[in-house]
Amino acid sequence: DAGVIQSPRHEVTEMGQEVTLRCKPISGHNSLFWYRQTMMRGLELLIYFNNNVPIDDSGMPEDRFSAKMPNASFSTLKIQPSEPRDSAVYFCASSLGIAEAFFGQGTRLTVV
Amino acid sequence: GQQLNQSPQSMFIQEGEDVSMNCTSSSIFNTWLWYKQDPGEGPVLLIALYKAGELTSNGRLTAQFGITRKDSFLNISASIPSDVGIYFCAGAGSGGSNYKLTFGKGTLLTVNP
Numbered sequence: 001d002a003g004v005i006q007s008p009r010h011e012v013t014e015m016g017q018e019v020t021l022r023c024k025p026i027s028g029h030n031s032l033f034w035y036r037q038t039m040m041r042g043l044e045l046l047i048y049f050n051n052n053v054p055i056d057d058s059g060m061p062e063d064r065f066s067a068k069m070p071n072a073s074f075s076t077l078k079i080q081p082s083e084p085r086d087s088a089v090y091f092c093a094s095s096l097g098i099a100e101a102f103f104g105q106g107t108r109l110t111v112v
Numbered sequence: 113g114q115q116l117n118q119s120p121q122s123m124f125i126q127e128g129e130d131v132s133m134n135c136t137s138s139s140i141f142n143t144w145l146w147y148k149q150d151p152g153e154g155p156v157l158l159i160a161l162y163k164a165g166e167l168t169s170n171g172r173l174t175a176q177f178g179i180t181r182k183d184s185f186l187n188i189s190a191s192i193p194s195d196v197g198i199y200f201c202a203g204a205g206s207g208g209s210n211y212k213l214t215f216g217k218g219t220l221l222t223v224n225p
Contacts, residue, residue: 004154031211043155043200043215056212091154099143099204101213103154 002026004104006092012110018080021107023092024073033101034067034077035091043091049075050097082111118201118216125191126224133219134185135201142205144177144184145213149198158199159186191223 005024013019025032034046048056052069060067064083069075079086089108093101118135125131135144143162147155159170161177161184168175174187184203188195198220202213 033211033213042217043213045212048211050211056209093154095211097211099145099202099210099213100157100160102157103147105152105154 004092004094004102006090006104006107008107009105010108010110012112013082015083015111016081017111018078019082019086019109019111021077021090021092021109023075023077023104025075025092025094026102027073029094029096029102030072031095031097031101032069032075033093033095034075035093035103037089037091037106046077046090079109082109084111087111116201116203116214116216118219120219121217122220122222124222124224127191127193129191131188131191131195131221132185133199133201133221134183135203135216136183137203137206137214138182139203139206139214140181141203141214142181142210143203144175145202145204146173146175146184146186147200147202149200149218151197155200188221191221193223193225196221196223 007022032049037043046059047067049069067077087110089106091106093103095101146158149155159175164181165179166177172189198218200218201216
């Protein structure tokens, strides 16, 4: 079975540009999470969707960040405009409504 | 906010040795999870614990859910080179939120062959 699929794996962009990260959760999973990982803060939950509906976005750092889940098999995380401090590894994870989340391989974002 | 204190931060061991790491929290959790992360990859779930006092094994890995629900440990027996990586504990269920995982800062394990 395919796991959580994220794209792109690496993204380098200039400050001020829009960045879109994509995620395909595991088929049948009804919960989707976006996490950010940095050396300073570790793994942080950004937003949680259940049945395609955003339930908790309290971890989204600023209005520059937005996430959508138009259907059960696709989600995006958008940063507009991007800033150097947004550089991090962004993970998408999915689960079947319980705590056991399965992570994708991540997108390493570098904003220069 | 919730914090998980994971220790040790790093470990350097010889192949064949046993390893132990733990997590403590000021909050009670309903679920404890242990993940391993290899360089350039996402965290991979190793063990999930759902009941206080529960002891669960997965091959050479054994984890326990502390009786106070505020701590958990992970043991790795007879370590091998492929055990190298960062191990994270995560707690869920604190404050009525079953989905929100709070992660420790990780334990970096190095195994010398």
